Amino acid sequence: MPATTPAVEDYLKTIYAHTEWQPEPITPSALAGKLGIAPSSVTEMVKKLAALGLVTHVPYGAVRLNELGTARALEVVRRHRLIETWLVNEMGYTWDTVHDEAEVLEHALSDRLLEAIDARLGHPRRDPHGDPIPAADGSLLRPDAVLLAAATAGSRGAVVRISDRDPAVLRLLTENAIGLDTVLELADAGVLLPDGNTLALSADALASIWISTEPRA
Secondary structure, three states: OOOOOOHHHHHHHHHHOOOOOOOOOOOHHHHHHOOOOOHHHHHHHHHHHHHOOOEEEOOOOOOOEOOHHHHHHHHHHHHHHHHHHHHHHHHHHOOOOOHHHHHHHHHOOHHHHHHHHHHHHOOOOOOOOOOOOOOOOOOOOOOOOOEEOOOOOOEEEEEEEEEEOOHHHHHHHHHHHOOOOOOEEEOEEEEEOOOOOOOOOOOOHHEEEEEEEEOOO
């Protein structure tokens, strides 16, 4: 596998994460927006990734990881999500504060320390936000889930993933005791909580929560 830089790893991780929970491939303009980088810089990096044999891309078209790129992306994703889990479980961080810290540490930790962290945590299969943590061999378990924003009224299931893109949403959910494995039901006026109360959620919050696809009773 070709040697990669932190910048290359950030691109691979972002491309992978974009299609992890939905099927549409990422475009260079969307990639630029997610990374906060000028489109011209993204164009040059995508050419570099293609030259390294990590992505497939045609001019003005979507960017897709190939087999080698996916394998490398999973290695980076594993590091990031294990570090987030370690920071929350062992270091007292909250789930709305770990992302930026993990962004830095994922490029600095040795493989030996990372595997020690994995063992210390008991080889977790998901991070604090519910994103699957790839095993060392690249395998992972991703639950069948539906985005609340795409669900119909009456849909019910346990929370299996909450996007970390908006820390304010994570803080709101914490304030209302909503986390992974909380059972929610989508109602016309919001979501029905386990205590029987209904919580109105913004469109952004509804677009951040995935629930398991569980048959209605």
